[in-house]
Amino acid sequence: MTRKFDRRTLLQTGLVAAGVAASATSVIAQHAPAKLSTHALDTYRGTKAAGIRIDFSRKDGDVWKLLKTVTADENGRVDEQGPLMTADTIAVGRYELLFYVEEYYKRAGVKLTDPAFLDTVPVRFAIFDAKQSYHVPLYFSPWGILSYRGS
Structure with missing residues (x-):
């Protein structure tokens, strides 16, 4: 039928x-206790972005205030350094993860254009519920990026 x-x-x-x-x-x-985490994947070389530098900032009025700088481990994650924010520190607000893509590729010996098409990549997002977890990954190449809210 x-x-x-x-x-x-x-x-x-x-x-x-x-x-x-x-x-x-x-x-x-x-x-699950709330947290904020990230990871980075290099889609150009098909690897986890080990060693990429990431700045984590919070918007305070019209200014971005740096909270911490972390470096991704061999899995492209910052888990060994702990989540970017835990249930004790997570708060509603606007945040930015700044990924140092050009620096990462230069260190890896990848030939880039001069100037590089992407140098630093900001991912700006909001935490709207401090009881939820947020995972904000970055997939990137020398010419493109993709980010989303994961779980």
């Missing part, structure tokens, strides 16, 4: 599914 769906039924089904998914995410987030 085939059932014909009209737009209204399809929309309602989608809204219900989205609500269920959001509820599940909220329940999971309530059980």
Whole structure:
């Protein structure tokens, strides 16, 4: 038996599914302590971006204030140095991760244009709920970037 769906039924089904998914995410987030983490992947060389320098800042009025500078480990993560923010320090606000892409590629011996197309890459994002975890990765090459909110 085939059932014909009209737009209204399809929309309602989608809204219900989205609500269920959001509820599940909220329940999971309530059980894990909140944190902020990142990692970097070099899509040009197909590797984890070991050694990339990352500045972490918070917007205070019109100014970005540096909170810490970290270096990615062999897995392209900063986990060994601890999360960028933990449940004790995470706060609602605007933040920036500044990835030193040109410096990373020069150290790796990759031939870049002069000047390099990308030098530092800022990823600006908001923490809107201090009870949730945020993972903000960067996938990058000498010519492009991709970032998103992960879990």
